[in-house]
Amino acid sequence: MKYRVIIRKYKTEWREPKYVSYEVDVDPEMSVLDVVEKISLEKDRTLAFEHACHHGACGACGMIINGVERLACITKIGEVARNGIVVLEPLRGFKVISDLAVNKSRMFKQYALVKPGTHEKVVGTVEVEKLLDCLECGICYSACPIANTFEGYVGPSVIAMSYKSSSNGKVPAIIDSRRGVWACHGSFECSARCPVDFKPGETIMKIRKELLFGKLQVV
Amino acid sequence: MNIGYVLRSWFKLRGRSPEQVSFAARRLAGIIMALYFLAHVIDISTVVLGKDVYNSFIGVFTSPPAILVDLFLWASLVIHGVLGLYSLIVEMGIMVEKRKTLLAISWVTIVLLFLMGTWVIMNVF
Amino acid sequence: MTKHVVVIGGGVTGAAIAYDLAQRGTKVTLLERGSIGSGTSGRTHGLLHSGCRYVADVDVARECYLENVTLRKIAPFLFEKNGGLFVAIDESDLKYKDFFVKKCEEAGIPVRELDRNEALRLEPNLNPGLKAAVLVPDGTFDPLKVILSFLASAKLHGADIRPFNEVVGFRIESGAIKAVRVLDKTSEREYDLEADYVVNATGAWANKVARLAGLSVPVKPSPGVMVALNARIGHRVFNRLNKPGDGDIIIHQRGTSVIGTTSWVVEDPDKVTIPREHVELMLKRGTELAPIVSKLKVKATYVSSRPLVGSVQASTGREISRSFAIIDHARDGVENFASIIGGKFTTARLMAEKMADFIAERIGITQPCRTADTPLAPYWSYFT
Numbered sequence: 001m002k003y004r005v006i007i008r009k010y011k012t013e014w015r016e017p018k019y020v021s022y023e024v025d026v027d028p029e030m031s032v033l034d035v036v037e038k039i040s041l042e043k044d045r046t047l048a049f050e051h052a053c054h055h056g057a058c059g060a061c062g063m064i065i066n067g068v069e070r071l072a073c074i075t076k077i078g079e080v081a082r083n084g085i086v087v088l089e090p091l092r093g094f095k096v097i098s099d100l101a102v103n104k105s106r107m108f109k110q111y112a113l114v115k116p117g118t119h120e121k122v123v124g125t126v127e128v129e130k131l132l133d134c135l136e137c138g139i140c141y142s143a144c145p146i147a148n149t150f151e152g153y154v155g156p157s158v159i160a161m162s163y164k165s166s167s168n169g170k171v172p173a174i175i176d177s178r179r180g181v182w183a184c185h186g187s188f189e190c191s192a193r194c195p196v197d198f199k200p201g202e203t204i205m206k207i208r209k210e211l212l213f214g215k216l217q218v219v
Numbered sequence: 220m221n222i223g224y225v226l227r228s229w230f231k232l233r234g235r236s237p238e239q240v241s242f243a244a245r246r247l248a249g250i251i252m253a254l255y256f257l258a259h260v261i262d263i264s265t266v267v268l269g270k271d272v273y274n275s276f277i278g279v280f281t282s283p284p285a286i287l288v289d290l291f292l293w294a295s296l297v298i299h300g301v302l303g304l305y306s307l308i309v310e311m312g313i314m315v316e317k318r319k320t321l322l323a324i325s326w327v328t329i330v331l332l333f334l335m336g337t338w339v340i341m342n343v344f
Numbered sequence: 345m346t347k348h349v350v351v352i353g354g355g356v357t358g359a360a361i362a363y364d365l366a367q368r369g370t371k372v373t374l375l376e377r378g379s380i381g382s383g384t385s386g387r388t389h390g391l392l393h394s395g396c397r398y399v400a401d402v403d404v405a406r407e408c409y410l411e412n413v414t415l416r417k418i419a420p421f422l423f424e425k426n427g428g429l430f431v432a433i434d435e436s437d438l439k440y441k442d443f444f445v446k447k448c449e450e451a452g453i454p455v456r457e458l459d460r461n462e463a464l465r466l467e468p469n470l471n472p473g474l475k476a477a478v479l480v481p482d483g484t485f486d487p488l489k490v491i492l493s494f495l496a497s498a499k500l501h502g503a504d505i506r507p508f509n510e511v512v513g514f515r516i517e518s519g520a521i522k523a524v525r526v527l528d529k530t531s532e533r534e535y536d537l538e539a540d541y542v543v544n545a546t547g548a549w550a551n552k553v554a555r556l557a558g559l560s561v562p563v564k565p566s567p568g569v570m571v572a573l574n575a576r577i578g579h580r581v582f583n584r585l586n587k588p589g590d591g592d593i594i595i596h597q598r599g600t601s602v603i604g605t606t607s608w609v610v611e612d613p614d615k616v617t618i619p620r621e622h623v624e625l626m627l628k629r630g631t632e633l634a635p636i637v638s639k640l641k642v643k644a645t646y647v648s649s650r651p652l653v654g655s656v657q658a659s660t661g662r663e664i665s666r667s668f669a670i671i672d673h674a675r676d677g678v679e680n681f682a683s684i685i686g687g688k689f690t691t692a693r694l695m696a697e698k699m700a701d702f703i704a705e706r707i708g709i710t711q712p713c714r715t716a717d718t719p720l721a722p723y724w725s726y727f728t
Contacts, residue, residue, distance in 0.1 A: 012531040031644065040378075041614050046529040048508045050379035052386030054646035055572035057597045058488040060379060060386075068234040074644050092228065098508060098530035101379060108727035118421045128426045128579040131486060133598050136724075145242065148228035185242055186310045188318070192236035196599050202315050209312025 001028050003081055005035060007047070008089040009099050017096075019087075020044075028078025032070075032086065033061050035077050036100070048098035056195060059135030062142070063100050064089040069139040069193045091142035104138050106151065110158045114172050117165030133196045134161050140190035140200050146183050153183045156190035156200035163203055170217045171207065181207050237322055241302055248299035255292055286340060293336040301329045346371045347707045350524055350537055352511050352553060353545035354378075355385035356487070356689055359494035360696030360715070361545055366501035367718070368704065368711040373537060374503060375526060377510035380495065381488045384547050384613075385689055387648035389570060389595050389604045391581060392416075392423055392483030393690040396430060396455065397588055399447035404667060406451040411691045412481065419720040422490050424596075428482025428581030429463060432475040433632050437585045441476050444585060448480070455480050469577045469634045482581040484595050487689065492723035494692075500721050514542075514557040520680045521557070541707050543699060544683035547651035548613040550671075554683055559676050563685040564654035565613040567647045568605035569622040571630070573640040577601045582633050590622075591629030600643055603630035613649040653686040668695050670702055680706070 002025050010017040022039050033051055040047040049072075050060040056074040063072050065080050066087050080086060094102035122130045140156040141147040147155055154174060159181060162171055174180050181204045191201035210216035230243050266273045279285065305325040309318045347370055351362045354376025362374045376382070392415060395408030416425060432438045441457075448455045456479045463477035464470055470477075495505050506526075512534065513525035523536040546553045548565040576596050584592035590606045603626040610616055623645050630637040653669045668687035673679075682702065687695045697713045704710070 045510075046527070046532050048379075048529050050382070052379070052381035052488040052491075053486075054387050054648075055570070055600065055602065055644035057390075057572070057600060058381070058386065058486055060381070060488060066234075067231075073646075101508065101530075103727070105727040108724040111722070111724040112728065119424075122579065129424055130579065131424055131598060135598070143239075145229045145231075145239070149225050184310070186238065186306050187242035188236055188238040192239070205310060205312040205315045207312075208310065212311060 001026065001078070002084060003035070003077060004085045005039065006085065006087045007036075007039075007099065008087075009047075010096050011046075011098055026077065028081075029076055030078075031073050032065055032075045032077050032080065032088070033072035035086075036072060036088070047100075049100040050102075057135065059137030059139075059195075062091050062137040062139045062195075064091060064142065069142050071135075071137065071139070071195045074195070091138055093141045093144070093148045094138060102138070104136075107136070107138050107141055107155055107158065110154045113174050114154060114158055114162045116158065116161040117167060120164050132161055132165055132198075134198045135196055136161075137195065139193050139195060143189035143193040145187055145189070146185055150183055152179045154180050156184075156204065157198065159207070160198060160200040160203040163207055168219075170219045173218045175207065176211055176218050181211070237319065241305070241322060241325075244298050245302040245306070248295040248302075251295045252292070252299060255295075289340055290337055293340065294333055297329050297332045297336065301325050301332065347540040347709065348373070348538070349541045349543065349703060349707070350375065350539040351543045351545055352376075352524075353383070353543075353547065353549075354380045354491070354495075354505070354507055355383045355545070355547060356381075356388075356491050356494065356692040357385070357547060357684060357687065357695055358543075358545035359491045359498065360692045361543055361684075361699050362503045362505070363494045363498040363501070364693075364696045364700035364713055364715050365703065365709075366498045366503040367714060368700065368709050369501075370707075370709060372498065372503040373539075374495070374498070374505045375509045375511055375524070375537075376505075376507045377529075379507050380505075381491045383549065384648045384650065385491060385692075386487055387570070387646055388487050388689045389593065389602060390484050390487055390597055391428075391593065391595055391690070392425075392485055393688060394428060394455075394480040394482045395451060395453050396428075396444070396448050396478075396480045396482075397583065397593075399444060399451060399453075400587070402447060402451045405447070405453065407694065408688070408690055409451060409453045409481070411694050412483065414693065414716050415690070416483065418716070418718060419490070419493055421722065422493060422720070423483040423485045424579075425483045426580045428480050428583055429458070429467060429470070430478040430480060430583045430585040431463065431470060431633060432477070432585040433471055433473065434475070438475045440586050441478070445478060448478075453480065467578045467580055467582070469636045470582065471633060471635055476585065478585065479580075480583075482583070484581060484597060486597065489723040490689075492726045493720045496721040496723055496726035497718075499726060505726075511553060511556065516557060516678060519677055521678060539680070541680045541703050542682075543703065544681070545699075547685060548649035550651060550683045550685050552612075554673075557673075557678060557681065559673055559678065559681075561671050561683045561685060562653065562655050563683075564609050564652045565611075565649035566607055566609050566652045567613070567616045567649045568607050569618055569626060569645060569647050570602050570604040571623055571626040571642055572600050572602045572644045572646070573630075573637065574643040575599070575601065575640050577634055577636055577640075584629070584633060591626045592633075594630055594633055594637075603627070603637070607650075609652075609654075610649065616647055616649065618645055618647050651685045651687070668698075670699060672702075 052060040061072040188201040351374045395405035458477045508529040515523040550561040554561045582594040671683040673681040
């Protein structure tokens with residue numbers, strides 16, 4: 001099936017980005033990421049985009065597909081195309097390195113302040129450990145109206161990770177501050193767009209409730 | 220970061236969740252009310268310029284086209300107020316899982332209050 | 345004067361080599377044509393091998409297990425250390441058990457046989473008709489985060505990591521590479537990078553890169569299909585107790601379980617399509633291990649090419665040895681160039697140690713390797 005893929009391209013020293021069209025003929029079941037990879041190998045050698053696991057487990061391929069944040073590797077082109085057109089743009093709220101690749105350091109910079117763990121305990125017949133579901137893809141930052149405009153916001157995923165991985169039931173003081181949970185205005189776009197249902201929005205409200213009712217301590 | 224970028228991040232609506240659309244509505248209503256408040260302070264303060272100037276300003280604000288402005292203002296007040304109450308509840312961590320139901324009730328309330336206010340405004344003027 | 349080494353390839357092998365060399369005080373520049381982990385290692389199954397799968401070759405198994413222990417020590421935050429189960433479903437599996445347990449013990453890998461009830465208690469989604477189960481020290485990981493941890497550690501020691509920089513040529517004079525020609529995709533400009541030594545750590549693409557220097561590398565790109573399901577069905581790795589075959593491992597990562605894998609050989613790792621029959625085979629074999637698989641949907645299917653060492657023609661990848669090889673291009677007339685192929689993700693640190701030792705000898709670095717004893721930097725510090 002024929003599709004027109006329009007990609008927002010940007011190279012260093014360009015004054016403005018350019019939207020470039022590529023015509024492809026692929027199976028509607030093909031993932032948007034596979035289509036982008038095909039374009040980069042066959043038509044546009046300098047197309048820059050991030051990808052690693054190709055099955056929605058690493059968070060590298062987050063991008064805006066027809067206006068909505070998604071992981072390109074688990075999004076089928078046939079499901080998102082409108083009249084055969086798919087527009088691809090990089091995530092919002094991050095500095096663009098080139099084309100669809102962004103610099104996620106503004107999100108990872110917050111980790112040093114909060115030092116989240118990587119595991120959560122699982123209660124079962126025998127205790128096992130589990131890596132947090134959060135892929136650290138940055139989609140919640142791109143979707144959040146606050147993260148886009150408030151540079152110092154710790155951010156939905158980092159707040160939720162800090163809470164869920166806490167080993168002593170406490171959270172760092174910055175979570176209970178204007179830069180932490182109190183920056184949120186309840187748009188819940190983070191939870192709506194999260195590809196793994198990590199529920200950062202609900203977690204932020206849960207933290208607020210626990211802070212208000214004295215059930216959560218800060219370190 | 221410029222004003223265009225800020226506005227685009229608050230008001231992006233395509234494919235967005237009902238909570239985000241409500242957030243945008245509340246914010247827009249708040250901005251409108253803030254601008255109106257500014258305009259209102261200015262027009263009231265024309266009293267210092269004498270009775271005639273003041274009366275002519277007030278005349279503009281009570282003429283028929285101004286009724287539409289009043290309705291618009293009432294809508295903003297109702298949207299901002301009811302959604303503000305919704306936010307108050309959900310952002311304290313209460314009824315978070317049931318927020319979509321609460322949001323639906325809020326919008327029904329907004330429509331009802333708006334209709335009631337419209338009836339009042341139309342009949343008083 | 346500090347020597348400058350250019351590492352080509354931003355997968356786990358390149359990342360570990362960059363870390364090892366940088367830690368020894370070398371100036372390192374790593375070049376990757378795409379984003380970090382966009383090659384084979386980003387799409388690896390994610391199995392921190394206990395080594396038990398390879399017990400037919402006791403030395404390979406032991407080497408694997410020792411690296412497993414080392415990685416758990418230097419970066420416990422990267423792994424789910426829940427172990428794995430080798431499960432016997434049919435008579436052929438059951439017959440393999442004694443040989444399997446004996447060989448594991450010979451290789452020094454701690455394993456424990458479980459009875460049927462205990463196995464099902466630990467992992468209720470296993471086939472209730474299972475005939476035997478052996479608990480082994482497997483682990484799982486997110487490949488991208490492991491690669492980023494190695495790179496973060498390399499950056500701490502001053503390494504310059506450049507994704508979206510593709511090698512497009514080499515300037516060779518008097519039997520040595522004087523400079524590497526690079527295309528920076530973020531600016532669409534080419535530039536020359538001078539180096540004292542160049543390592544080709546591009547795995548399945550090693551021959552494509554070597555050809556730019558007029559050389560060749562005997563690597564056989566060998567793809568394998570993985571099938572990710574829309575739910576997670578366990579906490580420990582599910583392995584089929586038998587000789588290594590297709591679709592005999594199910595690994596659980598975050599909210600998904602992935603069945604793998606198959607094996608065939610291709611000419612060009614950039615031109616691989618997924619055969620439909622392989623996906624169906626994965627689902628069939630997966631259902632034999634865990635019947636719940638037949639009730640789940642496929643979330644994604646993916647493929648990437650192993651960098652198998654080959655010197656003989658082969659049609660499937662399994663006859664080819666899985667140990668790694670360092671190809672010294674000095675024997676081809678270019679004295680400061682080597683390629684590294686083969687290996688498994690689990691042994692990347694060891695491959696890097698051997699490669700770094702090899703280079704150290706040739707460019708006069710005397711510091712020994714310390715990567716086995718130094719904790720890895722957290723992956724998020726790569727971005728800061």
